[in-house]
Amino acid sequence: MARWVRADLRARRGEALFLVLATAGVTMSLLLSGAFLAYGASPWQRVFTESNGAHIWIQTTTEADAGALAGLEGVESASRAFRTASATAELGGTRARIQLRGAGPEPPKVARPLVTEGRWLQERDAAGATPRTRTGTAAPDTEEPSQAATRSTHATRAAPAERAPAQPAEGIVLESSLARALWAEPGDVLRVYDSRGTAHPLRVTGIAESAEERYSPGRAPGIGWVLPNTLPHIEHEDDQLGQTIGLRLDDPEDTDFVVQRAVTQLGDDRIVTVSTWQQAREEAEGGGRLLGLLLGLFGLSALLAASLAVAGAISTSIRGHLRDIAILKAIGFTPGQLIRTFFLEHAALGLLGVACGALLTEVLGPRMPGRLGEAMRLWQALPAHAWVPLAIPLGALLLITGTTALAAWRVGRVPPVPVARPATPAVRRMPGTVRRALGLRLPPALVLGWRGAFHSRARSCAAVARLAVPLLLITIVLGAWTTLDRLEHNPEKVGIPAALTVRGDDLDDTAVARMLAERPEVTAAYPGAEAKALVPGQTGTITLRGLGMDRDPYPLTIADGRAPHRAHEAVAGQGLLDLLDVRVGDWVRVTVGGRPQVLHLVGRSIEPEEDGRVISTTLDTLRAGGLAQHPGFYHLVLDQDADPAAVAAGLSSAAESRVDVREIPNPVHELLPVHGVLGGLVTVLALIGLAELSTTIAAGVRDRRRDLLALRAIGLTPRQIIAVIVAGTSFTALAAALVGTAAGVLVSGWLIDLQGRSSGIGAGIAQHPPPAVLLLLVAAVVTGAVAVSLLPASRAVRQRLADTLGDSL
Incomplete structure (x- = not known):
């Protein structure tokens, strides 16, 4: 058997080499897909587990009894009902929307923020203390070099007086995604603006991670925890105040049922927004999970192709050795011995390829540049890495050997006395x-x-x-x-025709027209506003967005139907159509702050944000419904050759940092x-x-x-x-x-x-x-x-x- 295998491999060196290399490549692809899947899901899962995260977050008005939701059927435990206030935070000219939460000196047991830098709030923060400067602040162990470099650059250009004012300031703990957006570190002093534009200094005492939805400019505000007696000093308007409570469920899949009961108990006019753990996980996973799925799909398909190639190679080898097989059977070889010979030969090639692929991935994977190496390094630090790198190659080897066994089984059916072909084949008509x-x-x-x-x-x-x-x-x-x-x-083909978004408290058409006159690269500016809405059934929150005016509509990317032209017309993303089980041409009813809004869906738009759970209409329609009297932001469309970063920097400089100009992220990046x-x-x-x-x-x-x-x-x-x-x-x-x-x-x-x-x-x-x-x-x-x-x-x-x-x- 050994001599047979050695002679056969010597005669088919190229074919054997290609099979080994292909099997190694397939194994590497499958292992990288596993690394990306872990890279996308594990960081959020770690934070959720360590913080005893909440499965549902419900934001209510101030008059609602949010604490009563802790007694709902299916709720295992709940955080305290935090008093909240909406505000705008600014640091070094960078602004971001923030939700201030009144939290005590002791972090809650449910949805406990994990402090990664600095410390949690203390009672003496309310009395105020002189904030320390950034000097001597060390970057956390988990910080990436690129982030540390960017922070250092930002700190260099910031004025010391702005970073460390002399007056005492009350303390605040920032959620990590908001801290990254503001380039904030412990010891910095934020300027928090209330609804009247009054600035309140707050000293950053710590940075914490949370398993809730991350900060997203213009979509989801960041979270800042302050002491309860700090909130009355910052905001007094009732429409900016509210409550937020986190619910941890007995069954994480019962989110819709619990949300329905919460709406029934409090009333839909007292519930502002609802977010679930599934939404937070999908957002945190981002492109890492999709990369893992793509690699897994292509890896499995390539594995199937490799199995077919192995089966074809064995079949061809059997046909080429029919005489030798017949002679071996005639001199006493059993069918089982011949099957084992062919099986072991090709199984050894598969084993060699799988072993090479697994070894190369483990050794070279962490040294790969960019997200490939980062995903592999994180994966190797997880507990699942102890068995997954063995299970994936073993599964690939089993499939290849199974295909090999089926093909090699044909050897046992070769007769010991072969039937010769006729010396003169039958005459057939020429095609x-x-x-x-x-x-x-x-x-x-x-x-x-x-x-x-x-x-x-x-x-x-x-x-x-x-x-x-x-x-x-x-x-x-x-x-x-x-x-x-x-x-x-x-x-613009993926639903992002605008390159920049401009936000600010002093924005109006006159100010925007003045900015556009100074920047010829800007071809158009469209006013817009957003509101969170509850869907029918009250089981989730979607985004209701108004962009452009009836006389100057926003260039939405329409895949089906048409763009909205008249009042009460709107288009929706695929995610919203699936959520509500509706089609283009249907009428939908959503609730915004207790006000029902009935809209006619005249088209489906390509919507990359919010998992497609967005209804887009014109700003005039929102104004007619009493939802947005003034634009909350402007979307700017640039020339094709314009540099968005340069235009954003120019606009910010011309406005003397009174507005927040940001690039609209492209999820394809x-x-x-x-x-x-x-x-x-x-x-x-x-x-x-x-x-x-x-x-x-x-x-x-x-x-x-x-x-x-x-x-x-x-x-x-x-x-x-x-x-x-x-x-x-x-x-x-x-x-x-x-x-x-x-x-x-x-x-x-x-x-x-x-x-x-x-x-x-x-x-x-x-x-x-x-x-x-x-x-x-x-x-x-x-x-x-x-x-x-x-x-x-x-x-x-x-x-x-x-x-x-x-x-x-």
Whole structure:
């Protein structure tokens, strides 16, 4: 058995090498997908577990009895009902919306903030103490070098008097995402502005992590914890005050049921917003989870393609050794011994490839640049890393060996006395395609190559199908790459026509017109406002957004239907349509601050924010409903060649930091690291394709050994015979390339739109690879087939040909 395996591997070095490399690449892809899935979910899960996080956060008005929600059925425990106040925080010219919560010196047991820098609130913070400066403040152990560098740069340009004023200030603990947005550290002093524009200094005593929704400019305010007696000093207006309570459930999946009971008990007019742990987790996972899913999908598909390639290699090897197998059986070898021989040979190749892939991932993974290396380093520090890197390669090896066992089982069915083919095969009518080709006086090599490639329909179709699978996957990868590039360079295609958003307390049309006159790069400015709304059934909160005016509508990206033109018309994201189970053309009713709003959905927009749970209408419609009398922000559309960062800096400088100008984030930027991964997947799939090509060439040479005698007998030169073999392989590769790319274009569009619908963005973002790229792929496949088949063809011609028994089996 050992001599047999060694001789077979020596005869098929290239095919064996391709199989090992392809299996190693597939294993690396699957391991990286596991790392990205852990990278996306584990940080939030760690914070949620350590903080004893709440499954539901409910914000109510001041007159509601929020504390009574702790006794609802299904509620295991609850945090205290925090008194809250809405305000605006500013530090070093950077502003952000903040929700101040009145918390005591002792952190709550449920949803306990995890202090990562500084300390928690103390009673003496209420009396005020001279804040310390940033000097000597050390970055936390978990801070990334890029963040530390940015903080250092910001600290250098900040004025010392602004960072450490002389007057005493009360203390505040900032949630980490808000602290990053403000570039705040313990010892800094914030200026917190109330609804009347009065500034109140608050000293940052600590930075804490929370499992709630993170701060997002213009969408979700950040969280700041202060002592209860601090709130009355900052805000007095009733419409800016409220309460917030966190509920921890017996069953985390019962969020809808508990929210419905809370609305029933308090009344929908007293509930402002509702957020759940699922929303916070999805937001925290961001692009890491999607990267993991993409890698896992492509990795599993590549694993299937590799299994098919192994099965094809074994089948071809069996057909090539029929005489040897029959002789071994005749001298006493049992079918089980022969099955074990073929099985162990190919299982050893699979084991070698899986082991190499796992070892390379573990050693080189943490050293990869960017998010790849970061994800691997985090994954290796998690408890699950003790068994997942073993389970994934073991699962891949089991699938490959299972396919190997099924293919090797055919060896046991070979009869010990083979049935020889007739010396004179039955005369069959020449196919019409060949007759027409001969009539056109085409080169004999092409005609005979076509005849050799498709003389057996079953084997030819199987060879084309196996080679088409990796080409189909390569086309899908190219489709994903093209879609990402399109959305990166044309953000208006993903629902982000504006590049900047401007917010400020003194914004009006006159001020905005003055800013636009100073910046010719700004082509248009659209006023807007947002409000949180409760959906029918009162089980969740969505965003109701007004953008543009009836006379000057905002350029929404409409995928279905049309844009809103009249009063009470709106468009919705896919996530909202799925949440409410409605379609374009339906009427929906939402509740904003106890006021019902009835809107007619006339279209579906591409919506990358809030998981697509957004209703967009005009600002005039919100004003008619009494929801927004003044714009809360302006969206600025820039020239195509303008630099958003430079324009934002110029606007901030011209306004002397009275306004907050920020770039609108493009969610596609989180997926940019996938480009390198997609390139690696193309390489892995190409190796699988090369292995399948080697199998096809070996089968073609073996099946045409008797034909080579006839070709030489009728006068064909060795070069012409080589051309016949190469042409046969090229026709098989061409057929597989055409089938694989055509199917890949259809499947890639369907998969990308399916992902868009499931994520809430909506279908309509898929982009097919350019025709030139597809033609280049087909040409590369055919060229590769020609290059790979030249050496085996020349070897076959140089061999001494004879009509032997082995050729008759």
